[in-house]
Amino acid sequence: MSDKLKDAKIIFVVGGPGSGKGTQCEKVVAKYGYTHLSSGDLLRAEVGSGSERGKQLSAIMQRGELVPLDTVLDMIKEAMIAKADVSKGYLIDGYPREVKQGEEFEKKIGAPSLLLYIDAKAETMVSRLMKRGETSGRADDNEETIKKRLDLYYKATEPVIAFYEGRGIVRKIDSEGAVDVVFSNVAKAIDGLK
Numbered sequence: 001m002s003d004k005l006k007d008a009k010i011i012f013v014v015g016g017p018g019s020g021k022g023t024q025c026e027k028v029v030a031k032y033g034y035t036h037l038s039s040g041d042l043l044r045a046e047v048g049s050g051s052e053r054g055k056q057l058s059a060i061m062q063r064g065e066l067v068p069l070d071t072v073l074d075m076i077k078e079a080m081i082a083k084a085d086v087s088k089g090y091l092i093d094g095y096p097r098e099v100k101q102g103e104e105f106e107k108k109i110g111a112p113s114l115l116l117y118i119d120a121k122a123e124t125m126v127s128r129l130m131k132r133g134e135t136s137g138r139a140d141d142n143e144e145t146i147k148k149r150l151d152l153y154y155k156a157t158e159p160v161i162a163f164y165e166g167r168g169i170v171r172k173i174d175s176e177g178a179v180d181v182v183f184s185n186v187a188k189a190i191d192g193l194k
């Protein structure tokens with residue numbers, strides 16, 4: 001466990017592709033001033049840097065697969081440490097994607113106090129992602145990759161929710177409604193932490 005992060009308030013934000021994790025995190029940042037770290041955004045920044053590692057990551061992400069655990073965990077830890085002196089709490093968006101990622105995070109960084117499970121129907125997620133793909137420029141916002149990301153979500157990531165349910169820290173948020181309605185429930189879950 002890292003000393004600099006030992007008392008950090010950590011919130012995992014988990015949900016399917018296009019469920020609205022990033023959208024809700026932005027609103028949490030605006031209301032609570034927490035630090036938002038999206039594993040996908042960190043990886044896309046590495047891809048955007050044009051580095052050799054970025055090229056390898058880009059190919060994996062275009063296929064809708066998961067990048068190696070160590071790569072993504074090191075990136076998150078580095079980004080957390082960079083904000084440790086000023087952060088009021090961390091929203092870890094898009095991580096853990098599988099139970100092993102949660103276990104390794106806890107060994108190397110610390111334990112989450114809340115897991116926000118952003119839940120939407122598959123058809124809602126697909127239609128949101130297809131719409132986002134019209135402008136996002138994301139190489140994975142296309143029909144073929146969306147299907148793979150969804151399949152992987154149900155297979156690898158849903159067990160993460162069951163794992164943390166056993167600890168009583170999961171708050172399921174219905175993400176089918178309007179953004180502000182969803183956020184009112186996100187805010188209730190966060191307020192329940194204090």
Ligand SMILES: Nc1ncnc2c1ncn2[C@H]1C[C@H](O)[C@@H](COP(=O)(O)OP(=O)(O)OP(=O)(O)O)O1
Nearest residue numbers: 016017018019020021022023128132175177178179
């Ligand atoms: N409650 C909502 N109602 C309608 N549209 C929404 C809602 N929440 C998000 N959206 C839109 C914004 C985006 O264009 C799209 C996907 O949302 P976003 O927050 O980017 O999802 P996400 O972060 O879970 O996806 P990913 O896992 O692909 O990064 O849907």
Ligand SMILES: Nc1ncnc2c1ncn2[C@H]1C[C@H](O)[C@@H](COP(=O)(O)O)O1
Nearest residue numbers: 039040061064065066067072094095097
């Ligand atoms: N936690 C992660 N582990 C492995 N791979 C990841 C993780 N977070 C993001 N990725 C890769 C694979 C995803 O399909 C893309 C996009 O992520 P997103 O959260 O949808 O922005 O990045």
Ligand SMILES: [Mg+2]
Nearest residue numbers: 021022038040
């Ligand atoms: Mg996102």
